[in-house]
Amino acid sequence: MSVLVYAESPKGKFKKTSLEVVYYGHLAAKAMNTDCIALVLGSTSDAAVLGKYGASKVIHVTDDSLDNFDAQTHSTAITKVAENVGANLVVFGFTANGKALTGRVGVKMNASILSGVSSVPNLENGFVLRKSVFSGKANAHYNLKKENKVISLMGNSFQIEELGSSAEVETMTLDLPTAKTVVKELKTVEGTVPLPEAELVVSAGRGMKGPENWGIIEELARTLGATTACSRPVADTGWRPHHEHVGQTGVAIRPNLYIAAGISGAIQHLAGVNKSKVIVVINKDPEAPFFKAADYGICADLFDVVPRLNEALKKFKQNN
């Protein structure tokens, strides 16, 4: 019995979510009285670092072909390692690739499968985990009844702590099928944190009047080191790119800070942002529904408030 966590390393680097998954694996293993083993696939420079976040050992499958993402090959590799180390809990991040793999590995292992969990297993009455359902409007507590369990962890659910030193790395080679999918291109923006992983988000809606006014939002985001987001109508009319659309039918986020300017706070918008730890709403309408979901509210014209907030933050950054 052990816990196996898959630490994604796109372009050879660990993401914040990969470290969260390792740390969560450590917490789960502690609850289950066993060890947390981290798994790395493909080329990575520093697999041992995962020891710091709670892995007692790292298994590194070095096969270059694993740099090409193919859900079939990757899930085969992960399942083989899980069998090899006798894992009965496998943990993924609730990421694009994690979502493509959780279900596959779960089927291969004839496991109980649960995605987007946000709690450490409670073993008092079975194997109970919490996840957020109905787009953040409720939580459900599930009992995973099969011997094997394959789950994915909702991002930003646990604050990572550095625990130990680096871990022993065991390299492994596996006999893998040839990938049927050929990745031609991986185009990701560098320099900004992608929305699903962002801790600070500045978002704006139709109250901006037009795409030409977004300069103040981008400046505020730059000062904070935040990622920008927007409401759905803003993405639908092409004022902002689609990937910035947050909400029930866009990206669901859970940053530490969400600043919303000129967004009314429709229920579908809230569904994607209501897991943010702190919400600041800037809206000139005192009746805007968003104020009910906010921690801090500023009822005024955003075109005055946003630049003023930016100045105040700059001053703060200089002194801290």
Place this chain on the structure above:
Amino acid sequence: MTYICVKFNQEKMEILVCISKTPETTAKIAFTDGGKNFDTQGVQFIMNPYDEWYALVRAIELKEQLGGKVTVINVGDAASDIVIRKALAIGADEAVRVDVNPQSAIYTAKQIAEYVKSNSFDAVFLGKETIDYNGAEVGAMVSEYLDLPYFSFASNIETDGLKSRITRDVEGGVEISEVEGRFVLSAAKGLAEQRIPNMKGIMMAKRKPLNVIPAVGEDDSLEIISYDLPEGKSGVKMIDPENMDELVRLLHEESKVI
């Protein structure tokens, strides 16, 4: 005069689109029996937006372009018939409903995979997730049962019916892949534009076949113990718009997020 239409390297596509029924987006979420069951009283149900707007419409577009057929499948009880008819009205050719109320994604996936095994399709499309349980799991599971390549969160697909080029959304960007032959795809925003059914579609939908078939296997992997509602915010603190230093101070000292 006769035209001979020659198609080069283009194959008809038979696509299976998985659709599910979810509470409407503004539905009030409440529970009965001390948090044991979801209270469906007064809740309106709709077709899951990702299934409808993107997966179904793109499948119909490909049929229009290459020829072939679009079949929709739902795993659910008779209450799903309303969303199935809507899918037929939008342009699907026929429908199947596996007559069971599933409790887990894996059981749903198993039903879909069994149907594909006995009916052969070129591709299976579904929405990237449902807006009620937000699991994003069924697609991966179906592809595993069928041992097919899987493209999650696809925002673009070009295909001649044989060879396909698919763009997937990944964190902070996209990944573009190619595949030959059959595959499973989950649909994200951008894959297609929503279509509203017209009167003719709605009339025709009534005459299209909807086959009801029994479920297979046991649904025994998960059990929901209870639901609860997240703690609400304790109330908004209004800040003087002239005093943004105060907001910055609160974010730093009180809520410690900067």
